[in-house]
Amino acid sequence: MAEQKITIKNGKLNVPDKPTIPFIEGDGTGPDIWHASKLVFDAAVEKAYGGKRQLVWKEVLAGEKSYKQTGNWLPNETLDAFREYLVGIKGPLTTPVGGGIRSLNVALRQELDLYACVRPVRYYDGVPSPVKHPELTDMVIFRENTEDIYAGIEYMNGTPQAQKMLEFLQDEMGVKKIRFPESSSFGIKPVSKEGTERLVRAAINYALANKKPSVTIVHKGNIMKFTEGAFKTWGYELAEKEFGSKVFTWAQYDKIVAKQGVAVADALQKQAVEQGKLIIKDSIADAFLQQILLRPAEYSVVATLNLNGDYISDALAAIVGGIGIAPGANINYVTGHAIFEATHGTAPKYANQDKVNPGSVILSGVMMLEHMGWKEAAALINKGLEAAIAKKHVTYDFERQMEGATLLKCSEFGQEIVNNM
Numbered sequence: 001m002a003e004q005k006i007t008i009k010n011g012k013l014n015v016p017d018k019p020t021i022p023f024i025e026g027d028g029t030g031p032d033i034w035h036a037s038k039l040v041f042d043a044a045v046e047k048a049y050g051g052k053r054q055l056v057w058k059e060v061l062a063g064e065k066s067y068k069q070t071g072n073w074l075p076n077e078t079l080d081a082f083r084e085y086l087v088g089i090k091g092p093l094t095t096p097v098g099g100g101i102r103s104l105n106v107a108l109r110q111e112l113d114l115y116a117c118v119r120p121v122r123y124y125d126g127v128p129s130p131v132k133h134p135e136l137t138d139m140v141i142f143r144e145n146t147e148d149i150y151a152g153i154e155y156m157n158g159t160p161q162a163q164k165m166l167e168f169l170q171d172e173m174g175v176k177k178i179r180f181p182e183s184s185s186f187g188i189k190p191v192s193k194e195g196t197e198r199l200v201r202a203a204i205n206y207a208l209a210n211k212k213p214s215v216t217i218v219h220k221g222n223i224m225k226f227t228e229g230a231f232k233t234w235g236y237e238l239a240e241k242e243f244g245s246k247v248f249t250w251a252q253y254d255k256i257v258a259k260q261g262v263a264v265a266d267a268l269q270k271q272a273v274e275q276g277k278l279i280i281k282d283s284i285a286d287a288f289l290q291q292i293l294l295r296p297a298e299y300s301v302v303a304t305l306n307l308n309g310d311y312i313s314d315a316l317a318a319i320v321g322g323i324g325i326a327p328g329a330n331i332n333y334v335t336g337h338a339i340f341e342a343t344h345g346t347a348p349k350y351a352n353q354d355k356v357n358p359g360s361v362i363l364s365g366v367m368m369l370e371h372m373g374w375k376e377a378a379a380l381i382n383k384g385l386e387a388a389i390a391k392k393h394v395t396y397d398f399e400r401q402m403e404g405a406t407l408l409k410c411s412e413f414g415q416e417i418v419n420n421m
């Protein structure tokens with residue numbers, strides 16, 4: 001049978017009945033998680049469409065498995081496959097700390113220009129949580145995925161490059177504030193207007209399409225004025241320029257305060273909410289991290305830079321039960337390229353124990369099916385997962401916090417979801 005490919009035309013995905021989907025199994029716990037997840041995806045598609053539709057899996061290599069087999073951590077064939085088939089899914093890949101190869105996860109996002117890392121965070125009934133009202137947390141993080149310090153422009157202290165950077169900063173830029181110049185390493189943080197605009201645009205489009213009340217731009221612009229501060233300014237400007245009367249921004253609010261006072265600004269903001277306008281606001285990153293614990297209901301869609309988004313993803317995931325069930329997608333909304341992946345990493349200490357929660361990759365697959373328009377299969381998986389949790393048939397991460405729960409292995413949890421679809 002001829003291979004079927006997902007394509008995009010005028011911004012709309014065209015999904016055949018039996019599309020080829022490239023997947024990377026992943027390092028560490030990746031293989032255990034992938035086997036459980038594949039079982040769930042195939043069962044859901046079969047049950048929803050009775051053989052009319054099918055996911056045709058195509059394994060592509062990356063990470064340790066790839067290095068062992070090919071001597072290459074991220075072969076060109078893998079990048080080509082994601083380019084060609086448009087939509088794919090991956091398990092976590094290991095990145096060494098302090099040296100060695102740079103992140104393959106980041107490389108995939110940069111190579112394919114998957115500029116939005118979309119991570120929804122919602123509560124599933126019955127999941128153990130460290131907070132009193134986890135159900136109040138319902139957010140979708142839009143993390144800029146191609147810029148910021150993730151650009152990997154870093155120079156190790158003691159190298160000629162670091163020395164050259166130091167001389168440039170001191171001699172040509174007049175920098176005097178480096179506390180220990182001779183032993184400093186350096187990192188560069190590029191943040192562009194284009195990069196900010198396309199990310200904030202994606203967040204606002206999502207919020208409008210899904211009738212969300214607000215988009216919060218999260219930044220540390222008080223300290224990093226021309227990178228994170230500019231992200232905030234460019235975000236507000238983009239919102240007003242491109243979305244006009246559909247939005248009301250805190251930048252507009254501030255202008256009204258300056259001209260007409262707080263009472264008028266408050267009244268106009270209240271009116272905007274009543275008219276169903278999307279509120280665009282901002283929060284400084286450290287304050288935001290305490291606000292999501294104290295007043296989560298005030299936040300909905302979040303647009304933020306790469307590193308902030310990384311921290312916020314894990315923190316929010318913990319509130320609703322941990323990164324065992326935290327899904328994500330890396331998307332380019334223009335080209336249609338998308339790679340779905342969990343928020344968590346390889347959890348290497350649990351590798352090959354058939355132990356960890358496959359929920360994050362399974363829910364990333366739910367996002368993928370929804371992205372493809374296969375909503376019935378996605379709904380079946382959600383149903384199965386919710387029922388498994390309600391019965392307290394769960395993996396170790398939930399079992400250790402739930403009274404009277406039955407401990408399941410990774411593979412058994414996958415089967416439990418299938419049994420409850």
Ligand SMILES: NC(=O)C1=CN([C@@H]2O[C@H](COP(=O)(O)OP(=O)(O)OC[C@H]3O[C@@H](n4cnc5c(N)ncnc54)[C@H](OP(=O)(O)O)[C@@H]3O)[C@@H](O)[C@H]2O)C=CC1
Nearest residue numbers: 091092093094095096105324343344345346347356357397
């Ligand atoms: N996108 C990607 O591919 C990512 C890759 N990484 C890489 O992963 C490697 C390990 O990173 P590390 O910082 O340890 O972070 P991990 O996310 O891999 O693990 C941290 C902890 O989170 C919990 N956890 C992780 N996955 C699961 C799961 N499926 N089910 C239940 N609990 C889970 C475990 O907590 P506990 O022990 O308390 O049960 C685990 O010890 C690094 O090389 C890192 O670079 C990291 C993040 C994302």
Ligand SMILES: O=C(O)CCC(=O)C(=O)O
Nearest residue numbers: 094095103105106310343
């Ligand atoms: O690439 C890595 O190793 C880490 C990535 C990460 O933390 C993330 O995607 O949230």
Ligand SMILES: [Mg+2]
Nearest residue numbers: 310313314343
């Ligand atoms: Mg992370």
